[in-house]
Amino acid sequence: MARYAQVQGSVALITLTNPPVNALSAAVRLGITEAVTRALRDPKVKSVVICGENGVFCGGADIREFAKPMTGPPLVPMISAIEEGDKPVVAAIEGVAFGGGLELALGCHYRIAHSKARVGLPEVTLGLLPAAGGTQRLPRLIGLAPALELITTGRHVTAQEALKLGIVDKVTDQSAQDLAIQFAQEVIGQPLLPRKLSTQLTPCPPDVDTILDEAMARVKQRARGAMAPVACVQAVRAAVNLPYQAGMQKEQELMAFLFRSSQARALQYCFFAQRAVGKWSLSSGAHSGNSKPRPVTKAAVIGLGTMGRGITVALVKAGLSVVAVETNKKQLEMGKQMVSAMLKHDAQKMNAVPRLDLLHYTTDLSELKNTDLIIEAVFEDMALKKEVFKKLSSVCKPDAVLCTNTSGLDVDELASVTKRPELVVGMHFFAPAHVMKLLEVVRGSRSSPEVMATAMHLGKRLGKVSVVVGNCSGFVGNRMLRPYLDQANFLLEEGATPELVDGALEEFGFPMGVFKVSDLSGLDVGWRIRKEAGLTGPNVDPKDPLRRRQGRRYSPLPDLVCEQGRLGQKSGRGWYLYDKPGGRVATPDPDIHKLLEDYRVRHGIRPRQIGSQEVLERCLFALINEGFRVLEDGMAMGPEGIDMIYVFGYGWPRHRGGPMFYAAMVGLPRVLERLEYYQQVHPDVPHLQPSSLLRRLVVNGSPPLDKWRDFLQRPHSQL
Numbered sequence: 001m002a003r004y005a006q007v008q009g010s011v012a013l014i015t016l017t018n019p020p021v022n023a024l025s026a027a028v029r030l031g032i033t034e035a036v037t038r039a040l041r042d043p044k045v046k047s048v049v050i051c052g053e054n055g056v057f058c059g060g061a062d063i064r065e066f067a068k069p070m071t072g073p074p075l076v077p078m079i080s081a082i083e084e085g086d087k088p089v090v091a092a093i094e095g096v097a098f099g100g101g102l103e104l105a106l107g108c109h110y111r112i113a114h115s116k117a118r119v120g121l122p123e124v125t126l127g128l129l130p131a132a133g134g135t136q137r138l139p140r141l142i143g144l145a146p147a148l149e150l151i152t153t154g155r156h157v158t159a160q161e162a163l164k165l166g167i168v169d170k171v172t173d174q175s176a177q178d179l180a181i182q183f184a185q186e187v188i189g190q191p192l193l194p195r196k197l198s199t200q201l202t203p204c205p206p207d208v209d210t211i212l213d214e215a216m217a218r219v220k221q222r223a224r225g226a227m228a229p230v231a232c233v234q235a236v237r238a239a240v241n242l243p244y245q246a247g248m249q250k251e252q253e254l255m256a257f258l259f260r261s262s263q264a265r266a267l268q269y270c271f272f273a274q275r276a277v278g279k280w281s282l283s284s285g286a287h288s289g290n291s292k293p294r295p296v297t298k299a300a301v302i303g304l305g306t307m308g309r310g311i312t313v314a315l316v317k318a319g320l321s322v323v324a325v326e327t328n329k330k331q332l333e334m335g336k337q338m339v340s341a342m343l344k345h346d347a348q349k350m351n352a353v354p355r356l357d358l359l360h361y362t363t364d365l366s367e368l369k370n371t372d373l374i375i376e377a378v379f380e381d382m383a384l385k386k387e388v389f390k391k392l393s394s395v396c397k398p399d400a401v402l403c404t405n406t407s408g409l410d411v412d413e414l415a416s417v418t419k420r421p422e423l424v425v426g427m428h429f430f431a432p433a434h435v436m437k438l439l440e441v442v443r444g445s446r447s448s449p450e451v452m453a454t455a456m457h458l459g460k461r462l463g464k465v466s467v468v469v470g471n472c473s474g475f476v477g478n479r480m481l482r483p484y485l486d487q488a489n490f491l492l493e494e495g496a497t498p499e500l501v502d503g504a505l506e507e508f509g510f511p512m513g514v515f516k517v518s519d520l521s522g523l524d525v526g527w528r529i530r531k532e533a534g535l536t537g538p539n540v541d542p543k544d545p546l547r548r549r550q551g552r553r554y555s556p557l558p559d560l561v562c563e564q565g566r567l568g569q570k571s572g573r574g575w576y577l578y579d580k581p582g583g584r585v586a587t588p589d590p591d592i593h594k595l596l597e598d599y600r601v602r603h604g605i606r607p608r609q610i611g612s613q614e615v616l617e618r619c620l621f622a623l624i625n626e627g628f629r630v631l632e633d634g635m636a637m638g639p640e641g642i643d644m645i646y647v648f649g650y651g652w653p654r655h656r657g658g659p660m661f662y663a664a665m666v667g668l669p670r671v672l673e674r675l676e677y678y679q680q681v682h683p684d685v686p687h688l689q690p691s692s693l694l695r696r697l698v699v700n701g702s703p704p705l706d707k708w709r710d711f712l713q714r715p716h717s718q719l
């Protein structure tokens with residue numbers, strides 16, 4: 001796992017060999033330990049170079065080993081032995097040096113990087129801190145403020161920035177390994193002590209306490225309850241206030257606490273879940289490994305509204321040429337201006353030139369005859385979308401892929417009006433489409449493996465986390481949102497306020513509570529959908545009582561709010577009050593409190609005290625229950641997909657792993673018991689009825705999440 005060779009007569013070359021990222025597994029640590037000992041003992045060896053095989057230095061500790069009992073030589077003494085040795089050791093960094101990989105390099109006396117290499121300490125994103133001396137050596141090397149920033153964010157740094165910061169000594173466009181070997185010979189005999197970071201003091205500006213206090217305040221504000229960033233600041237504080245060994249002791253104590261935490265487990269689960277969803281498979285046996293994507297160089301977007309603009313920007317930023325289509329010149333011009341402004345703004349931030357040359361605007365669908373893939377983003381209206389798909393089917397080349405960005409309409413119905421239903425697929429982006437990382441790729445019953453591969457591959461090119469989902473109303477994300485929203489409204493009826501519900505959800509870790517999000521999106525969006533569904537407005541069945549629709553409990557509260565012209569941020573009033581239309585700062589509104597009180601009086605509801613626990617249980621367990629139904633109905637590949645949808649599309653706190661992971665952490669019997677309890681209290685709310693999959697899992701001893709698939713009714717998979 002570490003190759004040893006003697007090169008140029010006196011240089012020991014130690015190569016990490018653990019594909020794909022040369023992670024520091026027990027075997028690699030053993031290999032390095034043995035190789036370093038050999039090099040230090042061999043009198044013919046005057047200096048040492050450490051590098052990684054296949055153009056990657058090292059991706060850090062082997063994260064898969066964290067769940068197992070620790071074996072092999074520990075990292076800390078291994079790195080200390082390198083630093084303490086009396087021969088110069090040079091790290092040759094190609095590809096990446098992340099986490100333990102960078103800590104290994106920091107234990108070396110010199111670091112040489114390839115110009116395309118990246119370095120960083122991303123442990124915080126895994127719920128940990130750099131506990132192989134990273135929190136102690138990096139501040140000593142580059143100073144307090146930059147080290148704090150890198151360690152608390154886990155940000156990756158380019159070789160050029162690493163050179164500026166002083167993390168690496170040289171950057172080369174040639175082979176980093178060759179330069180390191182040459183350099184290792186040049187530095188033989190030079191004093192090593194100043195290169196041993198553990199012997200140095202952290203350079204401290206006079207306002208050191210202010211820097212640390214501000215960093216702590218910043219991470220607490222950003223962390224939304226995540227513990228690792230806070231621990232990172234505490235560890236770096238030790239690099240300033242304590243001698244090296246005592247600092248290391250502090251680093252270890254903090255790491256031991258984090259290492260055992262459920263947050264670390266959740267974040268590490270997310271790391272692998274994010275990668276797992278890219279490896280899709282269908283019940284037919286087709287999967288990402290055996291299905292080839294079609295080449296896509298020219299795409300088109302139909303409709304330049306909220307979504308179409310963002311999708312266009314995302315495509316252009318990925319280097320595709322795009323034909324953008326609108327209904328008329330005015331709409332087209334408006335869309336063009338918005339897209340250009342977005343691209344310019346983006347390019348300015350990146351210090352780049354906006355690729356406006358990749359765009360062509362038209363109102364004429366016949367100009368799409370050479371496009372490889374078309375994404376429709378017109379109004380959410382089945383008749384209109386069908387008309388568009390019919391036209392596309394006749395004007396586009398026969399092998400062009402036709403995608404819809406519908407939020408929940410039937411993809412099969414759309415495919416049925418084309419002459420190529422196997423080339424039709426849903427690509428459900430989230431607003432703003434050029435920013436949000438989530439993409440639901442919706443498989444219609446006739447979507448071919450090739451078209452799935454094409455959509456998934458395109459998602460990857462756009463930098464999205466793409467998740468294959470089945471074709472059901474609302475797909476996965478929006479389908480699970482409905483019970484969550486319903487519960488939030490019911491809680492208002494029963495005695496809660498928007499700020500109480502939002503407060504509990506924000507305390508849990510959501511960036512915004514449900515009512516603030518609704519105000520941000522615009523309350524009229526849901527109102528329109530409810531009108532179309534006959535839940536409010538003129539199409540309501542006159543026999544339905546006010547608080548029941550279609551045989552189940554219904555809360556007309558959101559409709560009442562809309563009827564008062566309170567449409568959210570855009571009108572300056574929604575569930576909250578804003579200082580002006582378009583204002584962002586929500587303040588509790590006495591008028592809403594009055595509206596709720598009057599409503600309860602009108603309907604004879606006696607308000608009761610509602611606590612955070614009830615808010616969380618009712619909103620989150622109802623959502624989770626629907627997640628089990630999604631699995632049961634075969635609409636998602638597994639719980640990981642659902643979790644990634646919620647983490648990347650709906651602001652679910654990553655350190656809680658996603659709703660299905662959270663259910664497993666809480667304990668499935670507990671989730672089941674609470675759902676049963678709430679269902680008894682609210683028998684007219686069908687989504688509180690526990691799903692049969694949840695019951696089956698509990699009966700079978702609540703197996704771990706990666707075993708849930710064994711309890712699914714496989715023949716029902718809709719994928």
Ligand SMILES: CC(C)(COP(=O)(O)OP(=O)(O)OC[C@H]1O[C@@H](n2cnc3c(N)ncnc32)[C@H](O)[C@@H]1OP(=O)(O)O)[C@@H](O)C(=O)NCCC(=O)NCCSC(=O)CC(=O)CCCCCCCCCCCCC(=O)O
Pocket residue numbers: 020021023059060061062063064075096098099100101103122123126128129130131132255256259260272275276
């Ligand atoms: C490296 C990447 C940038 C590569 O990206 P890309 O090319 O896009 O490929 P990917 O698809 O991401 O990855 C390919 C493949 O590799 C897998 N993989 C990647 N990195 C790792 C890894 N580090 N470990 C294992 N596997 C890895 C990945 O999953 C893919 O495989 P697949 O899932 O099967 O598809 C990118 O991958 C990347 O960014 N990787 C992560 C980098 C990272 O975060 N590194 C930091 C790791 S944590 C670390 O290094 C911590 C330390 O070093 C501290 C060590 C101290 C340990 C001390 C522990 C003792 C603590 C006290 C215990 C007390 C116990 C008690 O008392 O109970």
Ligand SMILES: NC(=O)C1=CN([C@@H]2O[C@H](COP(=O)(O)OP(=O)(O)OC[C@H]3O[C@@H](n4cnc5c(N)ncnc54)[C@H](O)[C@@H]3O)[C@@H](O)[C@H]2O)C=CC1
Pocket residue numbers: 302303304305306307308325326327331377378379380381384388405406407408428429430431
């Ligand atoms: N707004 C959101 O947050 C999200 C919306 N969606 C879905 O995306 C689709 C578009 O939604 P929005 O962008 O919000 O709508 P929008 O109302 O902002 O924009 C729709 C655009 O389509 C244009 N259009 C209508 N008919 C057309 C035609 N025949 N040819 C070309 N252009 C036409 C309109 O002029 C308008 O500019 C809908 O299906 C919606 O459900 C999906 C995810 C999120």
